[in-house]
Amino acid sequence: MMHAHEALIQVRDGRDFPPPRQILNRVNPMDACRRVPTLGRSLAELVWHTDFWQQIWLARLEGNRARPITEDWFQPEPEAWEETRERFLDNLDRAVAIAESGQHRMKSDEIAERVLFQIAVHNAYHVGQWVQVKRALRNDPD
Numbered sequence: 542m543m544h545a546h547e548a549l550i551q552v553r554d555g556r557d558f559p560p561p562r563q564i565l566n567r568v569n570p571m572d573a574c575r576r577v578p579t580l581g582r583s584l585a586e587l588v589w590h591t592d593f594w595q596q597i598w599l600a601r602l603e604g605n606r607a608r609p610i611t612e613d614w615f616q617p618e619p620e621a622w623e624e625t626r627e628r629f630l631d632n633l634d635r636a637v638a639i640a641e642s643g644q645h646r647m648k649s650d651e652i653a654e655r656v657l658f659q660i661a662v663h664n665a666y667h668v669g670q671w672v673q674v675k676r677a678l679r680n681d682p683d
Contacts, residue, residue, distance in 0.1 A: 542650060545657035546640035552664045553633050561633065561664070564671050565626045570619035573626075577677040584674045585617045585625055591667040592629035598656050599632060602639055604646025636660045 554560050565588065573585040582590075593613055600607040617625045639645055640657045647653040 542640050542643050542654045542657065545654045545661065546637065548658060548661035549633070549637045549640050552661050552668065553637055558668065559672070561668055561671075562630055564668065564675065565630070568622070568626075568675070570622035572678050573622045574617060574619045575678065575681075577674060577681050580670075580674055580677055582670075582674070583616060584671055584678070585619075585622050586614070587667055587670055587674065588629050589615050589617050589625050591664055592625070592632055594663055595629065595632045595636065595660055598660050599635055599639075602636075602645045602647060602653060602656055633660075633664065
């Protein structure tokens with residue numbers, strides 16, 4: 542699982558792009574929940590969605606029942622922004638810890654590594670969106 546661990550570290554620590562903690566730090570809750578019309582989703586909504594899938598994959602890795610995928614896409618209220626952000630960051634740390642320790646409940650290390658790569662790739666994809674949303678928010682006069 543060394544390769545999945547490295548991929549998750551690169552996403553979490555921002556080796557090729559700013560780390561998620563830095564991207565999400567000091568974002569006003571109202572801005573986090575504001576949708577820029579051309580992008581269709583708010584930062585809070587994208588972070589919630591990214592963590593939603595992280596939770597599903599972590600549940601599988603830990604041998605727990607995953608949430609139904611029909612619960613995907615939720616628009617948090619500004620009051621929930623900090624919790625949404627911290628939950629994502631905590632769950633990313635959990636994924637890194639699983640990859641580092643090799644402790645999982647999957648049928649094989651190969652399957653576990655594939656799931657850990659899903660987390661890394663999905664997170665990297667959405668982290669790029671977060672940066673775009675933040676730029677759009679800065680440039681949006683509303």
